[in-house]
Amino acid sequence: MDNIHEIIKKIVDIEWDMFTSVNEGEERADCQNDRRTFEAMRVAQFTAWSREAAGYYLCDLEAARQAGRNLVEEKYIHMMRTTEPRQYGVLLTRVTTPEDAARSIAQEISDILLSQTRDLFEDYPYMSGQGRPLYSIQDFEGISVETYQHSELLTYSEKTLAALKRHISALENEGRFIAREILENTIMSYGYDSLEAAEAAVAENSGQII
Numbered sequence: 001m002d003n004i005h006e007i008i009k010k011i012v013d014i015e016w017d018m019f020t021s022v023n024e025g026e027e028r029a030d031c032q033n034d035r036r037t038f039e040a041m042r043v044a045q046f047t048a049w050s051r052e053a054a055g056y057y058l059c060d061l062e063a064a065r066q067a068g069r070n071l072v073e074e075k076y077i078h079m080m081r082t083t084e085p086r087q088y089g090v091l092l093t094r095v096t097t098p099e100d101a102a103r104s105i106a107q108e109i110s111d112i113l114l115s116q117t118r119d120l121f122e123d124y125p126y127m128s129g130q131g132r133p134l135y136s137i138q139d140f141e142g143i144s145v146e147t148y149q150h151s152e153l154l155t156y157s158e159k160t161l162a163a164l165k166r167h168i169s170a171l172e173n174e175g176r177f178i179a180r181e182i183l184e185n186t187i188m189s190y191g192y193d194s195l196e197a198a199e200a201a202v203a204e205n206s207g208q209i210i
Helices: 004-021 035-047 051-066 071-083 085-094 100-123 125-129 136-141 145-153 158-173 178-189 195-204
Strands: none
Touching: 004 035, 004 051, 004 071, 035 178, 051 071, 051 158, 071 085, 071 136, 071 145, 100 125, 100 145, 100 158, 100 178, 125 178, 125 195, 136 145, 158 178, 178 195
């Protein structure tokens, strides 16, 4: 049975293939040539998950790949609902519509993450946002945290969402918060040993991680 680190490696490998296949045939975006940053961000996220939730998500990815679906592309299409509504209407046929139960859990998790992230914005404004606005109503300024997170959640299966919600609840019962743990994992990948140290360093460098 795979441990959490083996599961995460498999997840990132599949997601990278999907990510680099978005807009295939057209000129690649710079970020599609930057596996190091992609991997750091995704590992930071999934390291904060439970093995159960990560295992279900790996199954989602494997099933999607077998069915010819690209979950990363579907996430970007979901994001267009607020950023490019006309294009969203055109591309929606390429998205597998979530069942009502999955959509409901996705919204619950999104609300929890948004609340936790709002607290991080207040305590660590440079690190938590990195230039990204918080709410979907601000999508005209750039893709918001809310839109990005909710759009990704809509690509998860009901099993994955339910397991993730259980994990988030278990963390909260221990006084821990998944949004903070993801951010802490992220800053450690850049060599910082605390959020406070990262916040101070980024603030001194005009909001840029170094």
